[in-house]
Amino acid sequence: MPTAPVLCIGAQWRASDVYWKVAAQNAELRGVSTKNVTGASVNFATQTGIYILYADFKPIYVGQANATLFARLQHHYRKDDLVGRWDTFTWLGMRKALSGDDPGLSTNASNFSISRKQLLDHLEAAMIHAFEPPMNGQEGRFGETVLRYQQVRDSRLGPSDRELMESIAVKGEFLPDGSKPTKRGWREA
Numbered sequence: 027m028p029t030a031p032v033l034c035i036g037a038q039w040r041a042s043d044v045y046w047k048v049a050a051q052n053a054e055l056r057g058v059s060t061k062n063v064t065g066a067s068v069n070f071a072t073q074t075g076i077y078i079l080y081a082d083f084k085p086i087y088v089g090q091a092n093a094t095l096f097a098r099l100q101h102h103y104r105k106d107d108l109v110g111r112w113d114t115f116t117w118l119g120m121r122k123a124l125s126g127d128d129p130g131l132s133t134n135a136s137n138f139s140i141s142r143k144q145l146l147d148h149l150e151a152a153m154i155h156a157f158e159p160p161m162n163g164q165e166g167r168f169g170e171t172v173l174r175y176q177q178v179r180d181s182r183l184g185p186s187d188r189e190l191m192e193s194i195a196v197k198g199e200f201l202p203d204g205s206k207p208t209k210r211g212w213r214e215a
Contacts, residue, residue, distance in 0.1 A: 030140050030144055031120055031138050031145075032075070032148050032151070033120060033123075033172060034123055035118055035175065036057050036070060036115075036117045036174075036177060038080070038115075038116055039055075039115055039117070040113065040177065041103060041113050042113070043177055043179040043186070044180055045183055046100055046103050050094055053094070053096035054071055055095060056177070057070055057177050059173050059174070066128065066129055068123040068129045068131070070119065070123075070175070072094045073094070073117060073131060074092060074121050074134055075117055075118045076088065076118045077098065077117040078117075078156040079112040079114075079115050080112060080114045080115065081112050083158075086108075087108060087112065089102075099115060116156060123175070144169070147167040148168060151167055152166070153166075154166040
């Protein structure tokens with residue numbers, strides 16, 4: 027039984043590194059543990075928890091994902107009045123990442139056993155992560171059991187602008203062999 031509601035975190039993930047034009051069942055919100063960045067990535071698309079949307083690093087919206095994190099974010103990115111108004115997001119997940127070659131998430135039916143002090147620490151840490159108040163010198167006290175994940179860019183998007191620029195600088199090439207430019211990068215010919 028988990029001892030606290032927040033079991034993993036993804037902070038300041040870029041909306042531009044997510045492939046949004048896909049059905050929720052084929053969605054990917056991949057991240058790797060900051061403790062093992064060379065380890066297997068975890069797909070957090072079906073994560074349950076709280077998320078915060080940011081525009082230029084300023085929080086503009088807080089919401090909850092009861093079923094799938096990706097579906098909620100996709101709705102804000104493509105369909106509602108928040109379209110075009112946010113560029114990054116932070117999520118605080120209630121489902122633990124499992125281990126293995128292709129790790130998934132724990133079941134969605136978790137009960138929590140938490141002390142008042144742990145609950146206060148988690149609420150404080152969630153707010154610190156969400157709002158990054160400038161006078162707070164600490165990240166928040168989630169505890170050792172909460173893992174932080176850094177984003178992995180969806181491979182369906184092709185290389186990032188930075189990767190393209192590095193390719194130009196290092197190899198003197200504009201695009202990989204056999205590819206064609208598109209509005210958002212490149213695609214295989």
